[in-house]
Amino acid sequence: MMPKTTRQRDSHRVVERLLAVISRLVPRALRAEWLREWTAEFRGGGNGGMRFSSGRLTGAVEDAARIRSRTLRREVMIMQDIKQALSRWRRQPLFALVVVAILALGLGANTAVFALVDATMIRPLPFRDGEELVHFWQLIFDGDSLINFSHPTFVDVGARSRTMAGVAAYHSPSMTWTRNDEARIVETVRVSPNFFTLLGVEPMLGRNFRAGDDQLSADRVVIVGHGFWSTELGADPDVIGGTLVLDGTPYAVVGVLPQDFVFPRERRAEVWRPLIPSEREATMRGSRWMHIIGRLAEGANITQAQGEMDRIATDMAREWPEANAGYGLRLIAMRDQVVGDTGPAVTAVYGAVLLVLMITCANLAHLMLARVTGRRSEIAVRNALGATRGQLVRHVLVEVLLLFVIGGMAGTLFASWLLDAVVSLIPTDAMLQAPYLGELAVSGRVVAYGLTMALVCGAVFGLIPALRVATSKGGPASMSTRTAIPRAGARLLVASQVAVAVTLLASTLLLVRSTLELLEVDPGFDTENLMTLRISLSGTAYDEGARIVAFNRELTERVAALPGVTGAAAVDRIPLSGNLVTTGLATPAMPSDGDRVRTNRHVITPDYFDVMGMRLVTGRGLRATDTADSRPVTVINEMLASALFGDASPLERAVVAGGALTLEVVGVVADVKVHTIDEPASAALYIHTAQFPSRSTGLVVRTRDDPGVLVNAVREQVTAIDPALDIYEVSSMREMIDASPAMLTRTIPAALLSGFAAFATLLVGLGLFAVVAHDVAARTREIGIRRAIGALSASVVRDVTAGTMAVVALGMIVGAAAAVASARLLQSILFGVGAADPLALAATAAVVLVVAALACVVPVRRAVNVDPTEALRTE
Amino acid sequence: MKPPIRMTYATALVLEALEQGHAYGFDIIDATGLRSGTVYPLLRRLEEAGLVRSRWERVADARRERRPPRKYYELRPAAAPVLEVARARFPAVAAIELAR
Numbered sequence: 005m006m007p008k009t010t011r012q013r014d015s016h017r018v019v020e021r022l023l024a025v026i027s028r029l030v031p032r033a034l035r036a037e038w039l040r041e042w043t044a045e046f047r048g049g050g051n052g053g054m055r056f057s058s059g060r061l062t063g064a065v066e067d068a069a070r071i072r073s074r075t076l077r078r079e080v081m082i083m084q085d086i087k088q089a090l091s092r093w094r095r096q097p098l099f100a101l102v103v104v105a106i107l108a109l110g111l112g113a114n115t116a117v118f119a120l121v122d123a124t125m126i127r128p129l130p131f132r133d134g135e136e137l138v139h140f141w142q143l144i145f146d147g148d149s150l151i152n153f154s155h156p157t158f159v160d161v162g163a164r165s166r167t168m169a170g171v172a173a174y175h176s177p178s179m180t181w182t183r184n185d186e187a188r189i190v191e192t193v194r195v196s197p198n199f200f201t202l203l204g205v206e207p208m209l210g211r212n213f214r215a216g217d218d219q220l221s222a223d224r225v226v227i228v229g230h231g232f233w234s235t236e237l238g239a240d241p242d243v244i245g246g247t248l249v250l251d252g253t254p255y256a257v258v259g260v261l262p263q264d265f266v267f268p269r270e271r272r273a274e275v276w277r278p279l280i281p282s283e284r285e286a287t288m289r290g291s292r293w294m295h296i297i298g299r300l301a302e303g304a305n306i307t308q309a310q311g312e313m314d315r316i317a318t319d320m321a322r323e324w325p326e327a328n329a330g331y332g333l334r335l336i337a338m339r340d341q342v343v344g345d346t347g348p349a350v351t352a353v354y355g356a357v358l359l360v361l362m363i364t365c366a367n368l369a370h371l372m373l374a375r376v377t378g379r380r381s382e383i384a385v386r387n388a389l390g391a392t393r394g395q396l397v398r399h400v401l402v403e404v405l406l407l408f409v410i411g412g413m414a415g416t417l418f419a420s421w422l423l424d425a426v427v428s429l430i431p432t433d434a435m436l437q438a439p440y441l442g443e444l445a446v447s448g449r450v451v452a453y454g455l456t457m458a459l460v461c462g463a464v465f466g467l468i469p470a471l472r473v474a475t476s477k478g479g480p481a482s483m484s485t486r487t488a489i490p491r492a493g494a495r496l497l498v499a500s501q502v503a504v505a506v507t508l509l510a511s512t513l514l515l516v517r518s519t520l521e522l523l524e525v526d527p528g529f530d531t532e533n534l535m536t537l538r539i540s541l542s543g544t545a546y547d548e549g550a551r552i553v554a555f556n557r558e559l560t561e562r563v564a565a566l567p568g569v570t571g572a573a574a575v576d577r578i579p580l581s582g583n584l585v586t587t588g589l590a591t592p593a594m595p596s597d598g599d600r601v602r603t604n605r606h607v608i609t610p611d612y613f614d615v616m617g618m619r620l621v622t623g624r625g626l627r628a629t630d631t632a633d634s635r636p637v638t639v640i641n642e643m644l645a646s647a648l649f650g651d652a653s654p655l656e657r658a659v660v661a662g663g664a665l666t667l668e669v670v671g672v673v674a675d676v677k678v679h680t681i682d683e684p685a686s687a688a689l690y691i692h693t694a695q696f697p698s699r700s701t702g703l704v705v706r707t708r709d710d711p712g713v714l715v716n717a718v719r720e721q722v723t724a725i726d727p728a729l730d731i732y733e734v735s736s737m738r739e740m741i742d743a744s745p746a747m748l749t750r751t752i753p754a755a756l757l758s759g760f761a762a763f764a765t766l767l768v769g770l771g772l773f774a775v776v777a778h779d780v781a782a783r784t785r786e787i788g789i790r791r792a793i794g795a796l797s798a799s800v801v802r803d804v805t806a807g808t809m810a811v812v813a814l815g816m817i818v819g820a821a822a823a824v825a826s827a828r829l830l831q832s833i834l835f836g837v838g839a840a841d842p843l844a845l846a847a848t849a850a851v852v853l854v855v856a857a858l859a860c861v862v863p864v865r866r867a868v869n870v871d872p873t874e875a876l877r878t879e
Numbered sequence: 880m881k882p883p884i885r886m887t888y889a890t891a892l893v894l895e896a897l898e899q900g901h902a903y904g905f906d907i908i909d910a911t912g913l914r915s916g917t918v919y920p921l922l923r924r925l926e927e928a929g930l931v932r933s934r935w936e937r938v939a940d941a942r943r944e945r946r947p948p949r950k951y952y953e954l955r956p957a958a959a960p961v962l963e964v965a966r967a968r969f970p971a972v973a974a975i976e977l978a979r
Contacts (some may be wrong), residue, residue: 024907040947041950043947044941044946044947044948044950045904045905048903048905048946048947049947059915060908062916063915063918063919064919065916066915066919067916067923070920070923071923146935325969460943
């Protein structure tokens, strides 16, 4: 499009400059398009020619000015609409307050649950390229159990893998930190030297761990967490080079981690140290105690990596059958590892809260529709004074959007409060099990979501009353109460609200029943008045087994003698704490490379069964006469006895643990749940602490009353034996069960859903009331005539409520079907109840019918009391 | 039928011009003799009322004629009854064969 002559070029330039100046009148959003159109017109002569005239230039000015004035007028009119809406609310504050309050609840709940979705599914992991991180597990036998790794396996996996850019290990023992003769337990994590580098984390002070820090001959060093550095070390900037005494050994502080660093699976970690395997740890393939994480190599995905791990597992099983036969390798994306099995529960709760929001908005749209109808005279006057339908629609829509935006902002505040309240109710132990709960917050993304939902819902549901103004035949002035709210539409709305309420109520009742069923579960031992705690027998003083045995004996005797205590026993792992040791068990007759029974191993003192209230089925328990010098004995549970010996008596029979340790069975106890309360009991083996001392020591104490009052007394007995020791993870068994993931995955969704269900039921009641009240108002004349000719009250009641109850029945049927379908989504967290539980459905139906009946009381009474004379005169 | 836009003579002329295939602003101005200050606002109002739609010319087509692409306007199907109303109200418009 090159102009032929210089003159033409100059002309183009002049016109373009003139148009550019004129275009300043056009609002910025429209300016580019306007300029393009007019430029094309003026230069539309072809071959670079111009079609210019002063008249047309004037036309361009007029066009630009007109566009500007229309835009300005729209903006001014929108501001006027807003002012008028605010003025109406000042005159009738109750309507606006009610609407904003309802919106705040509905939008706020929605926003709060989105924060949960954000924390579990959307927010990136707090590491460099977090989506490349994976967590390793070893699969055993049937592929359902995931367990830890041995150090040799960790080394092999790292050496053989090509799909991993690197693998790192971690293990978290507690240690005793001694300072100025005072001792306390610190949570430490042993990590391979490349652990932080793999995660992409650098200390904010000092240095990272490096190759060589994990050698037995290396200097003992630690990196401290920011929280520990701030609270325990005075945030001393010169801390590097200082010393911490852990388990009696001095460690030099070489680094301090950044404030925002948290490793989700070790949230309590205070001190980090290099994982220096002992000779036993470095060589025992069957000793599985550590965790492994990895980062995918560039270009590799988790599916490819899993395929490679399957091959590596097969190779290792062939090379070391005793330790690795029957074991696989499983990779789980780090996000899934952190979030765990919460997906179904979170999705269910989000779906529920979305449904509640929809019926909230539908209810409000109904309310606003009635309000618009009530303003029909005012709207008719506006129309008569020249307002177009579009302007009237805008007028209505502005008020609705304003309500939704204010409701959305109030909802964001409510969401923030609700999240704080929910998080404060979650026990600390549960927070550690579910680390993402600590990240719940109303972040910028969550606020943006809340306001966007407010605008979208306002726009969509605001169209209902707005379009009523636009589409009324004969214009807005012709809107009458009779045609203002289409009966079919209103009834459909109520039926859908009933269906949603039924779905929510039924789901809630199923979760509540699951929780109640769980509370009734008998784990096989007495859970009442049972204190549990752990003690870390750290330091070289407990290197000898005899010292551990002596400690356990003295401690249990001292504690059992305390007033208020009826018994005390030591056990290496507290049942239902989620902390277990497993071993493979077989009989001598079984082939050495054959299947073994995966068994939970417990190291106990003889009083353990009595203190726990466990039933001895046959034979005897462990005794004080079972010592390190006598033959190794064991008590097994019924499940293990059946698995190994069938119906035959297991007494005086031999079992082999871990392929190496032979024990004689002296007794059988009843099965107890030790893993989680919602899973069946599993095979268990009990061995004597005197014969197999363990540094991992827990204490179970049966008390007459509340065990909490005796915590300090028990602590004093521990420190009386060894001042360098302290107790930790103190909890009653009941508290431990209530705070367990098995309970929380039911109780928290149940609590949330019950709130939503109550809200939804309230909305159903309001909706039904509105429909029936409107029906009665619209049919006042008809009812008056019927009463005048002798219709009985019962007949009037039947007539008024028949249609409504039909709607409720329809909603209940649809809702019941939806409830059963949605319960199938919740199946993984239901316990002891089926998806179509008749009791839950019956209770739901009863609640809805009662609410429907209550909603009809006032309008029905009004209908029954219609004075025929008044009704006919008024109409 | 009440048209969605106030039916003036100028509006009827512009509708007729579009119906007869005059598709861009200056062309309609030349065909109808109306001022540009009248034609463009009318085109905007007709577009807002949903009677007319606009589209940009293909760049290749414009380049062939060595000029920038134009914005073309055409009647939507909803304009047919409105055009009938215009012709009924202003019969002279229907009789005009607009300049080319």
